[in-house]
Amino acid sequence: MSDDRFSADDRRNPEGRQRGAARAEGRTERSTQAPGERRRGTDPARTVAFDVLRAVAESDSYANLVLPPLLRERAIRGRDAGFATELAYGTLRLRGRYDAIIEQAAGRALDRIDPPVLDLLRLGSHQLLGMRVPPHAAVSETVGLARQRAGAGAAQFVNAVLRAVGRSTLDEWLTVIGDGADPSEDDPIARLAVVESHPEWVVRGLRESLVGNGRSADELEALLVADNAAPRVTLVARPGLVDDDELGGTPGVVAPTAHILDGGDPAAVGAIRDGRAGVQDEGSQLVALALAAAPMDGPDERWLDLCAGPGGKAALLAALVDERGGRLVANEVQPHRTRLVEQALRALPADAIEDVRTGDGRRVGTDEPGAYDRVMVDAPCTGLGALRRRPESRWRRHPTDLAALSGLQRELLGSALAAVRPGGVVAYVTCSPHLAETQLVVKDALRAAAKAGIGVEPIDARAVVTGIAPQPVDLPGNRTDVQLWPHVHGTDAMHLTLLRRTS
Template identity: 70%
Template sequence: MSGYDGADRRGPDDRRRSGGDDRRGGTDRRDARGRQRGAARSRGEQSRTAQAPSQRRRWSDPARTAAFDVLREVDGSDAYANLVLPPLLRERRIAGRDAAFATELAYGTLRLRGRYDAVLARCVDRPLDRLDAAVLDVLRLGTHQLLGMRVPTHAAVSETVGLARDRVGAGASQFVNAVLRRVAGTSLDAWLDELRTDAPDPVTAAAVVGSHPVWIARALREALAGDGRDPAELDALLDADNAAPRVTLVARPGLVTADEIRDGAPDGLRLDPGRWLPTALVLAGQDPLSVPAVADGRAGVQDEGSQAVALALAAAPLDGRDARWLDLCAGPGGKASLLAALAAQRGATVVANEVAPHRANLVRKALRAVPDGVVERVRTGDGREVGAQEPGAYDRVLVDAPCTGLGALRRRPESRWRRTPADLTVLTGLQRELLGSALDAVRVGGVVAYVTCSPHLAETRVVVDDVLRRRTVDGVPDAERLDAREAVRTVVTPGADIPLGDREDVQLWPHVHGTDAMHLTLLRRTR
């Protein structure tokens, strides 16, 4: 059975739900001339249009079609929207306001999918997983236009119906029309009040309204509390995850300055200073590759939080020589490039290790502007083996560990719907092994930065505590925590009062710092 069979199955006591027919009640739907009528028309509830059938939209505009195709690719191929949409827009020559509309429609729908599915579940008379997947994506796109964008109701409905007719079929378009009119019949505030009221507990309410899986909302709330923050900040954190992130550039020290980037930027390009770091610039809406320094590798696209943890590793106090650095999990190369630029200024060298060959190629590309001789090599291999292969060979080691990515959900909104609690078992085991390898690879007196783009306690503090416990002899571990807060404070813009909490490790937050939720622990090898 298709996901859009029939027009309306609402009973007399259920005026909101839509999606079937009146055959169960035996209603005669033939008119006086014996012609079969639709369910809605037989009750006199149909939405008429002044347009003749030949004049009705039978296709969708390019921006909406692009957004739909992105959602289908994300669902069907586990692709990431930020990798699919830009080339699609270029291929179809969608630019300017149309490109901005397609971007907001695609990303906004992905971010708020959980909220919209909860609304749609109240407007359709069957479980959403019984709907055709393409039809469900059309409904989500229409709902975002109605409840999340400044699109007039008539345009949102008619254009989305046209999209359904063009991409899925005439039957789907009738179903989409009926459902979206039910969605439009209630305001966003009223929908949100209903979702909160129906939730069994406050965290579930926050998760549904804030469009996150409940398990993620619970984990984020625990992480807030573990960082000494008020768990009531959960709503603000989820809202920050649902806001479009700014594009932030990094001026790689010694290769280019922030002022030089501004001076070389095309006319009309707006670049604002970063909130915390002198290396950061915020780009307002344009393609980063239009900036010459980005195109040639002297600068790059990098979140301010990601910049901060790499800069903090380079600033951490060190005993003894400072000549050889390692990025243990270097792909795709943003932090490796920043470290290499800093190493060049100090006469140090960098080894970048990456397990995946295609990501190792991305690292090489990111390092193209670094002076010759600074990067010893881009090593393709398993980071878990480096400590045994090169024990005590490095002075500074970065472990940017693979993680759930719960700290970057605003950038990759589809990740929240793909991750499950089961992922933690695999990832935390890998994180422990990588951190252990890094501590083996660093010399006594050297420093290791353990970094995740996740605030989940199981991936951050628990991993570090467990690794140190396993490396304890006579009650004393072979590494000690450094105050990561002090290292971060030394690299921020003078006068920037960055809030860093009461613990030695650093946890950044989207709703507090405007960055991804990066975690940083600094460890110094002691024996």
């Protein structure tokens, strides 16, 4: 890796001019650290956080799938595991903010910094500005990691940039990068996007979703801040399989099956290990409970989870239908996710599970018309409602994804409406609040159902949710669907529409 890649010759960086002049004159640049203070590496927690960022960047991996096995493989536990988790997740969430700061501190465009070195700078910036790490440790440990993974030239560059980052407080940097966004007086979206580390198109979509769901646009900043906060671990007690006392924690706010942990490793809970309970966002629990509680006519014996992977909602639905003497069919289009569903259902009685199968959910309505009493459509979506848990998702999604996904969502909902019997109920669910994936999909699917001769009417999901939740739920009173929000309900931004087939 050439040192030229790290030369900071931009006019905005005096330190870079000094280094460049030294090289031009043939002089050797001296480190400000004594030889004994120069780290040759760093601790395992920082190393694993760096490896997670590289896996996310190089192989489109998800941090929540990469980090746990790395921690186990390297025997990182307790406080060190917590540090690595916060460092990796926090850096990914706030990448946009740190990139703007790094660009200013380095005096150069980001595309002139090698990707591994940029990840090192992001990790160091998060320690300096987002964690309770002493500045000298944040710099020296990151420089040691840079020397180990990227070479001496990279380490010098990382040292210089992080020292520049550390000269200002977070509030001072937010003023600098916010002013740099240069939003118009009437449109603060650009400033919010860079300061709160979201792509601008996502911020605009979230604002429209707030307003479209009867909330104030003034809540936008609070929503973005909530997206950047680490969520607490929430467990689901699967009915009939586990006692509440076995899980501990504090009771949920919107889902009576939820237990919120203050800390610790959920894998240490016996009921989690054997599948009688699971780790599941409270909003995800609520939408499954709402499908089970929605009023309907006729038999209530055969339920379908149309897009069942990875299996959290399927396991909760299976426990609920088992209490009624019914059975669940779990369908998933991807074989590897079908295996995850089977694993999630391992603690359920065999007679509660009719089938776990791999198939295209868009064909079920044609292949099995009117065959089910209740159908869950947890449709593939952008995941913009789960940015707290999937911090890298905000940087991977693009506006063009909406068209492809909304088309798939309409087809899946249409299939579900054909697969449910007259009198039965369909729950349309997305972990995205974007109007293109929620309200507009439902409108289009209802229009298509009417053309196909399928009668459908909305069920007041707000009333169903209010009847389930152990505490009052802040929901606008002029809608029949339900949109949850992290800044209001402490859940992922789950959308729920309940529909009853009439003919």
